[in-house]
Amino acid sequence: MIALSEKINSINVPWDVTTEPCSWEGVKFNSDNSSVLEISLSGYSLSSSNFVPLVCKIDSLQAFDVSNNLLSEIPDLFMTSCGGIQGLKLLNFSRSRLVGSLPSFVGFPGLEFLDLSYNALSGNVNSELEGLELALSANRFEDKIPEEILGYLNLTLIDLSQGSIPNRIGNLSKLEVLDLSHNNLTGAIPEGLSNISTLSRFAANQNGFSGTVPSGITKFLRHLDLSFNSLTGSIPSAVLSASNLQTVDLSSNLLEGSIPAKISSSLVRLRLGGNSLDGQISSANFLTPNKLAYLELDNNKLSGSIPPEFGSFQSLALLNLAQNRLMGPLPPELGNLSQLQVLKLQSNNLAGEIPSQITQLQKLSTLNISSNSLSGPIPSSISSLQYLVNLNLQDNGLTGSIPITIGSMNSPLELQLGKNQLSGYIPNMPPNLQIALNLSHNHFEGPIQKTLSGFDALEVLDLSYNNFSGEIRTFLAEMGSLTQVSLGVIPEFHSWVMVDTKGNKDLINTTTLKPSSKSGKGNKVAALILALTVPPISIVAGTIIAMLILWHYRGKNITQGNLLTANEIHRSDIKLTNVMEAVGYPSNIVLIMRFSSYCKAIMPSGSIYFVKKLNLSDKMFQLACRDRFRNEFEFFRRLSNSNVMTPLAYVLTANNALLLYEFAPKGTLFDALHKSSGSVMDWACRYSVAVGVAQCLAFLHGIASGPVLLLDLSSKSIFLKSLKEPLIGDIELYKLIGPSESRGNHTTIAGSVGYIPPEFTYTLRITTAANTYSFGVVLLELLTEKPAVSAGLELAKWVSSNSVQQDKWDDMLDFSVSRTSPAERSQMLAVMKIALGCVSVSPDVRPKMKSVLHMLLDAAPSSD
Known part of the structure; x- marks a missing residue:
């Protein structure tokens, strides 16, 4: 093992030759540490394969994994020497850069599993691999499968790249899994696949297949995925009725006709969205009791009403009937679906009121019933949906006021109530809104209320097309994450905020956002490695804690302990005074992100750095321990990747963390x-x-x-x-x-x-x-x-x-x-x-x- 480590000679491999090999990462010994059983060198960016033959000297080896590297060849010496290891059962050379023809492993009598997937191997698949469990996907093999390969035990998948599936693939009598997804395959799905009694999973999604779905294709299957193709015709009645079937995905094709009359009770997931299916949805199609957890029939031409019997599908976690032609009321029986997490019924013709039973769905995280013809009030019990993340009721005819209890909901990220007829008092909103709050196109009037303040993470606020009047309140301009505001008159928001002012002609702009005036007097901090006193500086209030960072102030350079890089230029270049001044003026802000802001700091030498400011008083960071800061940044100090923006230094203040980075002159x-x-x-x-x-x-x-x-x-x-x-x-x-x-x-x-x-x-x-x-x-x-x-x-x-x-x-x-x-x-x-x-x-x-x-x-x- 020592010789192997020396031959690898890579700083990426964390093997310490001064310690026992049994403690090395990726190496597994037997119980008394006398024999090596497994070696894994996966993911170390190794480019030379000169070390590979050395493992052939380890007679006890059972598994050898060099996947996720940059190897371009398997050395001939490995092929001639390692076959003598009788116990070698697994070889993994996947996800590298192997080129040429498929190597011959005929001299490896004990080999059971061989993974050569995601390489650049080409040519034909020969018959010398008989009996192995193979993974050969994402290569450049020709689309010819020789007759001799029919004896393969577990052919998992071959990337045919182009062309069509040979009809004789149905002769692979021992085939268990066939995955041809994400290719450029065309032509028809072979009928012969229905003859393979061992085949449990067939995936050919995201190709260019045309023609019809073979009627007997699911006779033995448990999983079928033919989504994102160009299949036409109707769905054969037998396709969804097979007794062993668990998942079927025929979405995003060109299928027509009605949903088959009999759907297997063993189905867990059924996806038929994105087709042109028509007719009515009948509960008689679905055998009960059933195991159906995911039912997606969206983006079709289905008509009629939603069957109330769907409320008896007790395993249902996702129901998506959006963008069809459904009409009638929203069945209150859907409130019986105790496991339901996602309910999407948008863009139909549903009418009537929202039944209060819907608010009994305690696990619901997404409710979208927008773009229908629903009327009446929003149920006051909506606040009982405490796990709801996305609520979309827009583009209906809802009336009355927003329930006053809606502010007690802590989970919503998005609240879409626009294009209704809502009016009255706007109550406190869910405090963690992040994606959007849309109250546009309603009948709200009077001044903009304080209840719309305090959304630190909110990106989009739309109050347009109401009857608001009076002043645009300054608190709106203090929402740091806003990227779009629709009000009425352009106020003085931050320069990065896009403001849309349609529909509220009486709003008056009186906002003038100024730099924060908060400041704090310097205080000496005891029990620190270095105690510092800081004068009042705008924005950065309070005392610099500078815990465990050893940063000298008053014009002195940052010491070695501050920097997370070995670069001497940065050590001598960064000045604390310039850093603090940079974050003290809003004019230096160049970017606002979800969790931070970036300032531009110019050092006396003329060098430019990014200073990122994290608000540690935010409740998000309260979940983490401040004492972890140094340890975590030691972790990032060890990262070595040219595309990672690695911090060069940091300092902790009373409320913030300031991090310094290399400046990116081309922006984002x-x-x-x-x-x-x-x-x-x-x-x-x-x-x-x-x-x-x-x-x-x-x-x-x-x-x-x-x-x-x-x-x-x-x-x-x-x-x-x-x-x-x-x-x-x-x-x-x-x-x-x-x-x-x-x-x-x-x-x-x-x-x-x-x-x-x-x-x-x-x-x-x-x-x-x-x-x-x-x-x-x-x-x-x-x-x-x-x-x-x-x-x-x-x-x-x-x-x-x-x-x-x-x-x-x-x-x-x-x-x-x-x-x-x-x-x-x-x-x-x-x-x-x-x-x-x-x-x-x-x-x-x-x-x-x-x-x-x-x-x-x-x-x-x-x-x-």
């Missing part, structure tokens, strides 16, 4: 793409930024001690050192808040509007899949030059709804860039496919960021 990606004064980005720049951000996320998600997640990834949190060099900011927040500690108040960390994944409304969790979704939105911004949200429409939803037919993809690209050359247009279309995978509705099918990075690199133009 949002500025470059969406502001007229921004820099023009050609495709080469945009592609380079996409790869850089993907590299950063793959690095952060792959950290051995556990993934570091971004709580607010957006084009505004991506800074540009140059037009081709991105820096990802706000990476510290995940550590400062802490995932376990933040679960009690996830409403404060949902991210920015347009980048929040759909599952957040009911999971309330930030995950690696959530980061992938946000990155997918950034990719779409790079491809279309459209912002994440425009005119109330989310970019991800707009692109997804227009992506079913690939011939429409061209129309969504930024024409000023795609017209440059056929090669760049082709690359942009390849990246569009990657982006669509990232913004998939289901987090389970989104690729990991390391896979995304590999796919982006594969999309790079050739050097010819």
Whole structure:
């Protein structure tokens, strides 16, 4: 093992040769530590494979994993020597850069599992791999499956890349899982697949398949996913009635006709949205009792009423019937769905009042019944929905006043009550609103009330088209996170706030937002490593605690203990006085983020730095312990990635944390793409930024001690050192808040509007899949030059709804860039496919960021 470590010779591998190998990360010994059983070197960015043959000297080895690296070959010496290890059962070379033909593993008699997926292997799949459990996806194999391969035990998937599925695939009598998703496959789905009695899962989503759905395809299946294709015709009656069936996804196709008369009681998830299905929804279609947890029939042409019998589906967690032609009342029986978390019935013709029984759904996180013809008051018991995150009742005919108890709801991030006939007193609103508060197009009148103040995280406030009069209150201008306000007359808001003033002609602007006058006299602080006295400075009130940071004041340089970098230039360059002055004047603010503000600080030498200010008195940071600050920043000091915006120094004050970073002269990606004064980005720049951000996320998600997640990834949190060099900011927040500690108040960390994944409304969790979704939105911004949200429409939803037919993809690209050359247009279309995978509705099918990075690199133009 010592020789292996010396041969690897990489600082990325945390093996300490002065300690026993049994303590090394990724190495597993037997019970008495006498024999090595497993070695994992996954995710260390290893590029040389010279060390690989050395493992052949370990006779006891059972598993060898070198996935997620940069290896370009498997050495011949490994192939000739390691076959003699009788106990070697698992080899994982996936997610690297292997090229050439598929290696022959005929000399490995004990091998049971071989993973070569996500490489650049090409040629044919030969028959020498018989009997193995294989993972060969995302390579460049030809679409020919030799007859000899029929004996494979568990062929998991082959990436056919292009062409069609061979009909003889139905002869793979031992096939268990066939996953062909996210390819460019065309033609019909072979009928022969229905003959494979061992096949339990078939996924071919996001391809170009046409024709009809084979009637017997689910005879033996448990899971079927044919979404995002161009399948036509009706759904055969037998497809949804198979007794073992658990999940079916036929969404986003061109299917017509009615829903089949018999739906299996074993189904857990049924997705038929985004088609042209018509007819009525009948409860007789669904056998009871059933296990149905997710039912999505949205975006069709279904008519009639919502069956009251749906209230007996006791496992239902999500019901989506939006954008159909349904009419009649909202069944009060839906209030019996005790497990329901998401209810979407928007854009139908539902009428009558909102039944109070709906407010009995104690687990409900999303309620959207907008764009119907509902009338009457908002039920006063709405406040009993204490887990509700998104409430959308807009565009109905609701009357009366807003229930006075609505302010007791702590979970809502979004409250949409616009386009109704509401009037009267506006009560206190839910305190944690973040996405939007929309009261527009109602009959509210009189002065704007103090009850609309105090929303520190609110981005959009819409009070337009009411009858408000009097002064625009100063407290509105003090909401630091606002990005859009719709009132009546433009007040003096911060320069980054877009203000829409339609419909309230009598409002008078008297606001004059001035720098805060708060200040505090210096006090000497005892029991600190270094006690400091600070004179009054605007904005930064109170005493600098400077705990454990050893920062000299009064013109002296910052000492070594302050800096989280070994760069001597920064040590001698940063002056505390300049830092404090920079944050003392609002004119130095260059960016307001969800959790922080960025100021520009110029040092006496002329060097420029970013100073980020975190408000530690915010309740979000109260969940974290101040004493953790230094330890967490020691963690970030050890990070080594050129696209991570790493702090150079920090200081703690009574209420704030100030962090210093390298200055990004090109501003943010949002500025470059969406502001007229921004820099023009050609495709080469945009592609380079996409790869850089993907590299950063793959690095952060792959950290051995556990993934570091971004709580607010957006084009505004991506800074540009140059037009081709991105820096990802706000990476510290995940550590400062802490995932376990933040679960009690996830409403404060949902991210920015347009980048929040759909599952957040009911999971309330930030995950690696959530980061992938946000990155997918950034990719779409790079491809279309459209912002994440425009005119109330989310970019991800707009692109997804227009992506079913690939011939429409061209129309969504930024024409000023795609017209440059056929090669760049082709690359942009390849990246569009990657982006669509990232913004998939289901987090389970989104690729990991390391896979995304590999796919982006594969999309790079050739050097010819």
